[in-house]
Amino acid sequence: MIRNYQEILKIIEDNREKIRGFGVTRLGLFGSAARGESTDTSDLDFVVEMENETFDSYMDLKEFLEDLFHCKVDLVLMDAIKPRLRPIILGETIYVQGL
Numbered sequence: 051m052i053r054n055y056q057e058i059l060k061i062i063e064d065n066r067e068k069i070r071g072f073g074v075t076r077l078g079l080f081g082s083a084a085r086g087e088s089t090d091t092s093d094l095d096f097v098v099e100m101e102n103e104t105f106d107s108y109m110d111l112k113e114f115l116e117d118l119f120h121c122k123v124d125l126v127l128m129d130a131i132k133p134r135l136r137p138i139i140l141g142e143t144i145y146v147q148g149l
Contacts, residue, residue, distance in 0.1 A: 055083050055144055058094065058119070062146045065118060069149065072111040073101040076128070078143035085142060093122040097143055103127070 058079055062069065069077065081095030082088040096115065100107060108125065115123040131139055 055079055055086065058083060059144065059146055061118060063148065066146075066148055068114070069111070072114065073103060073107050074111065074149055075099045075101055076145065077149050078145040080139050080143040081124070084144050093124055094119055095124045095126070097126045097128055097131070097139060099128045 062077065062079075076099040078097045079094065080097055082092050083094055088094075094115070098111065100111075108127070112123055112125045115125065126139070
């Protein structure tokens with residue numbers, strides 16, 4: 051498992067065009083990996099904004115990220131973040147540049 055958030059963001063940036071192909075307009079890393087607290091069993095948590103979001107595009111992106119990082123990925127839609135959690139999640143989110 052990749053634990054360094056810089057490595058995670060670099061891999062995302064290297065796959066930017068493929069990720070854009072899913073309709074992604076913004077993608078950010080949050081959770082233990084963003085805080086530098088992940089372990090070998092940690093998942094990766096991403097917040098995403100998508101154009102023309104469908105269930106299929108969401109699931110395709112989730113599966114792509116899980117294949118890319120070889121671990122479980124929690125993918126949270128920006129619009130679906132509960133208001134009481136929004137400041138916590140967005141306060142620690144590190145966004146991928148160029149998406």
